[in-house]
Amino acid sequence: MVTNTISVSETPQVLYALRRADDALILGHRLSECCGHAPTLEEDMALANIGLDLIGQARALYALAALREPSLEDGRANTEDTYAYLRDVGQYRNLLLCELPNGDFGRIIMRQFLYSAFIDPYWRAMMKSSDAQLAAIAEKAEKETAYHLRYTSEWVIRLGDGTPKSHDRMQAALEFLWSYTGEMFDTDEAEAMLQAEGMIIDASAIHDGWRTTVQTILDRATLTLPQSAWMQKGGRSGRHSEHLGFLLAEMQQLPRSEPGAVW
């Protein structure tokens, strides 16, 4: 296979946009894997819809990264597609949570719920960003994630409080995913700079509200919040699970096999 991996000049603004874009793309990609295979036609459409929203958000954020990235030495500029298709695993900046394999419908729903309960208030707060473009992206994304949160909350309740079997599956999904939730609230020096400028908010400020939302829905779903406090991390700095490489191998195969081609 021809390798034509790009290099990226990760200024704080570019890094920030790529992290959020990668979350959305990788999670959207995972949801797109379900298309045609969901438990009912209605859920097939709903998961595709959420996937489409996330891929759309990723595209807006990659476009922003491309605008903010200093041009390369040869004058070329990166695009949404070079970011998506021509970066290697270690260059991806998404949360580990987003790259985990789907598992059953219960785990898909639980992963989406845990993420949506974070990202919806996150985008709502980001609508006040001092950066007009980020504020506009946040405003559009929040309308979508509000629905994702409502949809997944309803399913968490329905399945948690459904049958003994569905309850056990949802509790197992929650236990499996729990240690991947901490990374959502992490922040680092690059982000601290942008926070100081009022461009982005501090993700850790979302934590208490997120925890309340999660607890409320889990109570209604008769599910129990896991006790484990240990949290996995690494995605934000390019240290991923084994799963992302397989996802990218599948996703990137065609453009990498024909460098420079237009599709």
Add this chain to the structure above:
Amino acid sequence: MYTQALNDLPTPHNLEDAEKMANFQTRIDSEDRIEANDWMPEAYRRTLVRQISQHAHSEIIGQLPEGAWITRAPSLRRKAALLAKVQDECGHGLYLYAAAETLNASREALMDQLMEGKAKYSSIFNYPTMTWADIGAIGWLVDGAAIMNQIPLCRCSYGPYARAMIRVCKEESFHQRQGFEIMMTLAKGSARQKAMAQDALNRWWWPSLMMFGPPDTDSQHSDQSTRWKIKRFSNDELRQKFVDATVPQAQFLGLTLPDPDLRQDEVTGNWMYGEIDWEEFKQVIAGNGPCNQDRLASRRKAHEEGAWVREAAAAYAARQASRHAA
């Protein structure tokens, strides 16, 4: 997406009341729409259930060959468009099962027939999508053929089906343009991309022509559907329209149709095509196409793996209902 004229024999209606039958035919002849609560001959109902359910099955089975490329679409724009397209197909399946429900056929029962291998769906989806160009070829040819079949169904005598088809056709024309645009991009691309497009055309052309069903000479059962204005044109008429529309498009793309006998009739202007391999068609319909087993296995797997979800949703809903009642 894709109705296919399979020409099953309608059930004889010798027990129907003659006067009701005459009135029914008068309504049909005057282009009146038949609605769900209207009296209708049992054979009319069964013919519609069979046709609408085959159409619905084709939509959801049709999600699979194209769905196979969503995760491998070569740009984010293509990925979003393909995901949206396959989602549309699911939506078409949903409308069509709902249209069948107006005729007292439940979605569950129809899907069971599909998974038990008792129901038919369009033969075209039993061919594999080997390369990205297949996504272009399916949009261009398969959706193109489907539109030819389905535009007349917007005037079908059964109201709920006709109305569902109006929306379906709007989305299908969009899909067809998308498919053609993929083919155009490949045809203008590198030598390897152009070869990919030609290879896809070679593989999808004949199965697309088969989508219109057996030739009129072998098709003895469509008379009744025509009298009932479920069917407006014969299989060969629609096939000819499709070929006439598609040949100039292939020429525009600079691709060659895989038919050495293709020639334009000087008098009619129609494009005359070579012999269709009807034995292949029969084999695919009979379950021996390259992907029949895979398609049904995927459908069954999704259904079985989703059983606990459907059971839980039903249990939750029942409990909520009893809580409200209490």
